Amino acid sequence: MVADRRDTENLVIDALLYQNDRMYTQALDTPGSDADALDEQALELRFLARVDAEQKIEPKDWMPARYRNTLIRQISQHAHSEIVGMLPEGNWITRAPSLKRKAILIAKVQDEGGHGAYLYSAAETLGVSRDQLIDQLLSGKAKYSSIFNYPTPTWADVGAIGWLVDGAAIMNQIPLCRCSYGPYARAMVRVCREESFHQRQGYDLMLQLAQGTAEQKKMAQTALDRWWWPALMMFGPSDANSTHSAESTRWKIKRFSNDELRQKFVDFTVPQAEFLGLTIPDPLLRWNEPAQRYDFGPIDWSEFEQVLKGNGPCNAERLAARRDAHAQGAWVREAASAYAEKRKHHAG
Numbered sequence: 114m115v116a117d118r119r120d121t122e123n124l125v126i127d128a129l130l131y132q133n134d135r136m137y138t139q140a141l142d143t144p145g146s147d148a149d150a151l152d153e154q155a156l157e158l159r160f161l162a163r164v165d166a167e168q169k170i171e172p173k174d175w176m177p178a179r180y181r182n183t184l185i186r187q188i189s190q191h192a193h194s195e196i197v198g199m200l201p202e203g204n205w206i207t208r209a210p211s212l213k214r215k216a217i218l219i220a221k222v223q224d225e226g227g228h229g230a231y232l233y234s235a236a237e238t239l240g241v242s243r244d245q246l247i248d249q250l251l252s253g254k255a256k257y258s259s260i261f262n263y264p265t266p267t268w269a270d271v272g273a274i275g276w277l278v279d280g281a282a283i284m285n286q287i288p289l290c291r292c293s294y295g296p297y298a299r300a301m302v303r304v305c306r307e308e309s310f311h312q313r314q315g316y317d318l319m320l321q322l323a324q325g326t327a328e329q330k331k332m333a334q335t336a337l338d339r340w341w342w343p344a345l346m347m348f349g350p351s352d353a354n355s356t357h358s359a360e361s362t363r364w365k366i367k368r369f370s371n372d373e374l375r376q377k378f379v380d381f382t383v384p385q386a387e388f389l390g391l392t393i394p395d396p397l398l399r400w401n402e403p404a405q406r407y408d409f410g411p412i413d414w415s416e417f418e419q420v421l422k423g424n425g426p427c428n429a430e431r432l433a434a435r436r437d438a439h440a441q442g443a444w445v446r447e448a449a450s451a452y453a454e455k456r457k458h459h460a461g
């Protein structure tokens with residue numbers, strides 16, 4: 114069936130290209146002419162056939178402008194999320210309760226910086242510069258994940274972030290390893306390996322607290338109460354309100370819908386909470402035997418919208434911290450540029 118469709122597509126592409134060649138030979142190749150439109154149509158069909166055939170699209174390949182723009186949007190939002198995501202946990206490095214936990218946390222936060230750098234590089238392959246992307250973040254124009262606009266008032270929040278936020282991130286990012294755009298898919302393979310370590314360290318931290326004193330267990334429960342609903346919001350709006358899903362699915366950027374991934378996350382995480390002896394803050398959460406999944410209560414989308422508009426508990430604080438860090442790092446960028454310039458002269 115799929116093979117049949119591809120054969121038909123190839124025939125259509127060939128017919129369009131043939132027609133186009135004839136038009137060129139009849140000297141109709143003026144810019145913006147029908148010939149250009151046909152060319153574009155043929156290229157798009159060939160692009161879609163490659164996507165259907167699970168071939169990776171690489172930076173120098175032809176791609177529709179909307180595909181390019183969607184990828185720039187998603188990859189840069191993802192990169193910004195990693196960089197802003199360093200802040201809530203970074204806040205605890207100096208206060209980690211043991212040397213072991215401090216070393217783990219430093220490694221995790223450093224990994225996140227690495228993921229951000231990786232992802233900015235992947236976005237750059239689409240013809241946008243890192244400076245442009247960073248300007249968009251610092252000016253407040255670009256989005257980053259809603260989740261990083263929540264505070265981390267206790268040590269247990271570090272555990273909840275690892276367990277829930279990194280757990281949700283893995284659920285969303287494993288399918289991205291098969292995304293149709295080569296550089297993004299390849300970056301995700303390494304990112305997911307590291308995320309898996311991040312998730313485990315978070316769960317391990319929660320386990321230690323949950324098995325500790327009554328006060329420690331309460332701390333773990335309160336952190337779960339704080340992070341549960343925001344973690345579910347990480348997957349994005351419900352399918353009915355997801356503006357980009359249809360196109361991104363057609364282009365095999367997305368392999369599962371926002372709601373499908375959210376459901377998988379709930380099904381995966383509820384037994385983990387039970388093992389910890391903690392209660393998920395949702396009175397409507399129930400196992401649905403016939404459907405073999407958990408049903409859960411409604412998400413407060415008005416909270417999500419507020420966070421996206423910049424009105425979450427920590428939006429202003431996060432952006433201020435990034436702007437500060439960027440300003441304080443100016444001398445490093447200048448020194449690195451001067452050094453690169455010097456090496457270029459030496460090489461020349």
Ligand code: BYC
Nearest residue numbers: 191194195198225257258259282346347349355356357358
């Ligand atoms: N927060 O049509 P939709 C990490 C926006 S970092 C904010 O469904 P799409 C970690 C969306 O951008 C994890 N905005 O969009 C780091 C769109 O707005 P625009 C970050 C959101 O793209 C450090 C609008 O809502 N992960 O794990 O098809 C420490 C409509 O949505 C959010 C990624 O970035 C949100 N949660 O699907 C620890 C993964 N959700 O652009 C951990 C890559 C939606 O039209 N991204 N919006 O103005 C994706 O997979 C997809 O972009 C999403 C959204 C599933 C997030």
